Amino acid sequence: MAFTELLSSLSTNPYFGAGFGLFGIGAGAAILRKGLQGGIILFRRHLMITLEVPCRDKSYQWLLKWITIKGARKTQHLSVETNFLQNDNGQIKTSYDFIPSIGKHIFKYKGNWIQVERTREQQTLDLHMGVPWESVTLTAFGNNKQIYSDILDEARYLALEETVGKTLLYTAMGAEWRPFGHPRRRRPIGSVVLDSGVSKKIIADCNDFIQSSVWYTQRGIPYRRGYLLYGPPGCGKSSFITALAGELEYSVCLLNLSERGLTDDRLNHLLNVAPEQTIILLEDIDAAFASRETTLQQKSAYEGINRITFSGLLNCLDGVGSTEARIVFMTTNYLDRLDPALIRPGRIDLKEYIGYCTEYQLEEMFKNFFNNTDTDAGVNSVEFAQRVKSFGRPVSPAQIQGFFMKHKLSSPETVINCCKDIWEDSLNINK
Template sequence: FRNQYDSDVTVWSPQGRLHQVEYAMEAVKLGTATPTSELSASQRKIIPIDDHLGISIAGITADARVLSRYLRSECLNYKHSYDSTYPVSRLITNLGNKMQTTTQRYDRRPYGVTPSATFYNCKANSIGSRSQSARTYLERNLGTFLDSSNDDIICHGILAILGSLPTDEHQSKENAAQFNITVAIVGKNQPFKILSEEENEKYLRMAKEKGAPVDPPRNDDDDDRPSPPDQPEAGPRDPELHGKMTLPDLVSSLSSNPYFGAGFGLFGVGAAAAILRKGLQGGLVLFRRHCMITLEVPCRDKSYQWLLKWITVRGARKTQHLSVETNFVQNDNGTIKTSYDFIPSIGKHLFHYKGNWIQVERTREQQTLDLHMGVPWETVTLTAFGNNKAIYFDILEEARQLALEATEGKTVLYTAMGAEWRPFGHPRRRRPTGSVVLDRGTSKRIIADCQDFIKSSMWYTQRGIPYRRGYLLYGPPGCGKSSFITALAGELEYSVCLLNLSERGLTDDRLNHLLNVAPEQSIILLEDIDAAFVSREATPQQKSAFDGLNRITFSGLLNCLDGVGSTEARIVFMTTNYIDRLDPALVRPGRIDLKEYIGYCTQYQLEEMFKNFFANGDTTKAEEFAKRVNSFGRDASPAQIQGFFMKHKLSSPQTVIDSCEDIWENVFSSNKKNN
């Protein structure tokens, strides 16, 4: 054990202990080690410092010499500065600070004397190996020291040392040189002095004449130890007479020994406590396994946010340990309102639900991060008595319904983040399909086709046809393709998944994965599909705007839409401004089942949009407005018409009709600026 800690660098054990400190503590128990090439008699156990101070050592002699030189230097400097001796208490305090500092340094080994730098002010003490027996002797004879002479006190010290030696070693040595005893004296009027070998020999003889160290007589009131039993007279079975102890005699001897009984009792108490602790741990494990039911919900699960919201609103409402989530909600008039949601903080919480007490434990792992969100990994664990799983189904269903209530009447937009879909912003208020005016019959045709597809899942299954539908809306920009898809999602009560094929990190495998894990009842929207790829039949001059930047391949997109690994129960909408740039393989039936042209405003669209914005305007005014716009012979997109109406939202219908030329004002200004 001791030889393993000879490094000069601080080393910590797996249990959190400082090895160098343990090394130094073990060195204290060694006494003064002597090399094999050096006589033990030449090793001094007492080192003089000055006339009023000296130190006795145990442990590593080299460390003691370094510290003794430090003490001499301090005493000389103090003597030179103040012409007096260094106060002992102050000197020992400085020594302790010097020793303790090494235990806090990375590049230093602690001194092997007292690495804790603890010091005591005592009347008698003993240090080194087997020092406990010597301290016991000094403690028991401390009362006689006040009436003893200096010679008697020295003899007591020698007897304390002899009592710590083995009996054979004690009897085999005769003189002080063999015992290697060093004696030093110091006092009020006595300078520090180390006695000679002749004086040591004299005191050793005096100590031996006093006999082996024995305990002085004690009063019964002063001794709280159990008194040994009376010794019976030797009988015929006495092992002292027969020279051999039988097993019954050994058991009887041990049972009559009060020290053995006390030690065995402590061992029994410790063993019983250990067994009881293990039993309680095992019982708790069995109880949790058979009498409790636990549900763990990680932060990546879809129901995690639902559950936190439900716990806040209907679960642990009275908890006093909370975390805050700040949200910004935009009202219909455009104003933004700040809301604060208090959710249970990290830790354990308790709430009552349908006659059951449920413990909620929210944990956070600081060392593990959600790579997509960049936040620490969190887990919510629900624990309840019994084995009925239905209580957790009820909780999750209520949490889902609560989440649906928050998005009721709204359209949720999702965007791809990593390998999953995340809500994009706050849910949007559903847009009526009538607010997006397409040519006569176009919107009804698309809505009817989608509704028929949603109802025909069994028809597709019975005929072995993949249950998926693809739509392509093409036409000039600003004609309402994306707006209609958003309104259609609100009509169908679907969400919209926005997928950008030009994203730098998008690959074929990730695209296929995203299409397969898209939220249920959602429309997957691929906007400006012509900008992502170049048709294989196009001329080299027609290049994609993002050619070479994306990592997805055209064949990978085709396989995701209509391949072996493509998903079913899916509605995909694509938009493009230039249908002639699309590869025929992309728009063939099976991948694109319905193509609709969304073009510039027709007579019907102009009339319907005028009625939507100017409710007080009659049909005559609407027809007059449409004829007025068509009289200019220029194409007008719905976006231009809507912008024109918003500019004149406070004007009268007739003023709007008279100002129709302003519809193309921004277009002409832009053309003049470009020219």
């Protein structure tokens, strides 16, 4: 009886009733909130699919470009991205792309509503680029991953579409390869005139290597190829490699072995993560390392300019950890300065001398410059080549090209009569 009376008195107490009611409402709200949170988590986990793309991923820039085309036109919160486009005539124009700004955006793709969220961490920096760390997160209904595969494929296609018919140059930045400058028009292989048969020989060897991956695999031979072009400066070594990349529809990775801070581990990493279908170019390899025999006799002038060791370079080229499906080109002006271990078979599979102009090169270069204006370019080219050779002095393709550029508005006869100016022009330039 006493307990019943106590309950009755409490229930009639207005203070107790008010507190119990508030407690019940608060408890109910908390349970409801937890239930909603749990429901949202279950809904996102089982009925939604999310894709996060960090800024360090190769597809990040592709995705931003794709979002620009597909979704930015329908949102009012934008950020600008300034680009420079190079026309066929070499003129560079400025273009502005408006991409969704930091925050959340919604657009429709193939009947599916997709939320795009760009986030930027102000406290975290991309150490290689020195910019805030960013990421893009896509969220869609359902659990079909194919929608993201389609988006990434479209983004990649759009990115590649802009480089059709052009040669991409990459440079090492930190532990990654980044595009260097604007995509360049592919240089016609015929615009770089080497001695008779040399160009065809290198192109045929590269094509044979590219098409022989199965042959290498079946015989257990490492699938990589090394080339060395050597000869005096100004004879077309680097120009030919650029034209060769265009002929093979490859890109070029420029690697400077003299870069301060470049270590053996980083060099090996860069060679292993080089973009597909690229030529790795090591220019002036003699300037990075001297021959070990020379080093024993005198202290190398290049000692201490970087942190790469010679053995580290050799291991990167054909060691246990070296990558395959790789084409490496080296250039040098001084073959005798290179260590024999660097240019032995297996590291360098094909060596070609690219030297001063022969009569064949002089004739072909003359035809290239004056074929459209001279009705008898063949006869004049022979006369030009004989006239230049009669002076008995070596001349490089760079000298000939500079001479032709100076007389580009002159008649072929005038050019032939002014051959002696080739060396005088070179002397004036070098002063």
